[in-house]
Amino acid sequence: MPEGITVVNRDGKILYYNQAARKVTGMLEEDLIGRQIADIDPEAWKGTRQIINSGRALLNQKVLFGENTFIVSRSPVCQDGEVASVVSVFRDMSEYENMARELTAYKELSEQLDVIIESSHDGLWITDANGIVVKVNAASAKRLGLPAESLVGCDVQRLVDEGYFDRSATLEVLKNHSSITFTQNMRDGGQCLVTGNPVFNEKGELRLVVINDRDLTAIKKLQDELEESRAYTQHYRYELVRSQITRELDSQLVVRSAPMRRVLETAMRVARTESSVLIQGESGVGKGLVAKVIHEASARRKEPMVRVDCGAIPPSLIEAELFGYEGGAFTGALDAGKPGYFEIARGGTLFLDEVGELPLNVQAKLLRFLDDKEVVRVGSTKPLIVDVRVLAATHRNLQEMVAEGSFRKDLFFRLSVVPLSIPPLRERADDVPPLVTFFLRRLEKQNATPKTMAPAVLERLRHYSFPGNIRELANLVEQLVVLNPDPVIELHHLPEAIRDSEFIPTDSGPLEDNLNLAQAVKNVEMQLIKRALKVYGSQRRAAKHLGVSHATISRKISQFNMIVTER
Secondary structure (H helix, E strand, C coil): CCCEEEEEECCCEEEEECHHHHHHHCCCHHHHCCCEHHHHCHHHHHHHHHHHHHCCCEEEEEEEECCEEEEEEEEEEEECCEEEEEEEEEEECHHHHHHHHHHHHHHHHHHHHHHHHHHCCCEEEEEECCCEEEEECHHHHHHHCCCHHHHCCCEHHHHHHCCCECCCHHHHHHHHCCCEEEEEEECCCCEEEEEEEEEECCCCCEEEEEEEEEEHHHHHHHHHHHHHHHHHHHHHHHHHHHHHHHHHHHHHHCCCCHHHHHHHHHHHHHHCCCCCEEEECCCCCCHHHHHHHHHHCCCCCCCCEEEEEHHHCCCCCHHHHHHCECCCCCCCCCCCCECCHHHHCCCCEEEEECHHHCCHHHHHHHHHHHHHCEEECECCCCEEECCCEEEEEECCCHHHHHHHCCCCHHHHHHHCCEEEECCCHHHCHHHHHHHHHHHHHHHHHHHCCCCEECHHHHHHHHCCCCCCHHHHHHHHHHHHHHHCCCCEECHHHCCHHHHCCCCCCCCCCCCCCCCCHHHHHHHHHHHHHHHHHHHHCCHHHHHHHHCCCHHHHHHHHHHCCCCCCCC
């Protein structure tokens, strides 16, 4: 028997011990029989004497023996009316106590698992190997519009048949014995992302199916809100950058005229993209300034902007300067090689000024970069991926160069994804006075010599053509400040070419009563033609800058009986 059994006579001698009792004491049978129980377990002898004296049994007493706990029942054996011996039966309760502790821990773990399952915002299903629902949490039940208790014991096939959802992940897992994920359409028109996973026993048999479902309706709403928030953030960031650059333009770059404002507004818009930009305009109009504005307003503003004057690099070296070279690629090359401007500008912006000066072979490599974002160093065959935005500028007419064959047609279209044309200074006269003031203040800080300009000087400068544009104006102001000792610059201080140039004042007074519209137009045309011929020196150049053909200028000169002298 698994219970220990002992028999002790009324004198306290052990008459019998079974195997379970010997195991507890750790003694052999011959060591126990005939020995006094008091020598082995004094507490047991006390209980035995109590029964001998009273003649009544003591049942289910809890006693300790060594490190183990036992439940002991002692009963008297009577003979001739008196107690002859006592039979003790004891059971080791340590195993049962361990089981009880494990059961308590299991109950606590089960309660914790229930709390976790019920607190999940995602739906959770557990079904057996027959597709019968064993457990479902409140999130899934609410999604179906049914009490959770009514779903336990339900066949998921019935839920599909009744249209609660269009397909069941449980049935798919039971069919394929593998995990599955798909979008589930619900009765109320919502959608859930459902994932089913099989649970196998030690024999590899399918035991359970665990389903997780997530409401995509709520996720899509959150995603839409996030996208809206990102759009607002991007818009506010753009407006902030635009405001900062506008303040900089107002305080330093001096842009007042409507044509230039439009150019800069376009530059600000294109700055948010990665498109290639071709900036066109005469020398000195501020092409580099516009490129800087685009870079500073872009997401690359924290990375370098590298400016390359393509016209200042010898044609034989420009490929190596732009794309770099490997060691020993040509005579005079550094042994370690050298990175090109594309690699130096990595992550930022590469501004190719006077791009029309590039040789045809370099144009081909530039086109490859714009298409594939790859550069190949001179002397190498290994392409390098380089993240660089390209801005290009030129004062030349690239379309005419394409027609002549000196500029690649495909490169022209690839560069001019967004064309920006900067008007010359003569077409934005409103910028002249604030530019003059700006240059005067800058020179005053450098030389500590405050100067002002007479209104007549500003008016004459407003209507001067400035072939060199802003660069020429800046140099002229510096010349007037340096050479003129007077605090006010008057008309006679201007160079003769500017002082004597013909112009049409903004306020020319009232027209004569007998002057009709045709005559007024004729007078204006004559003034403009005279002025253009004096500034540019030839009919062909004057026609180009007036935006008409050479034949038109010749016809007008003949029609107006004008006497001109070309230089």
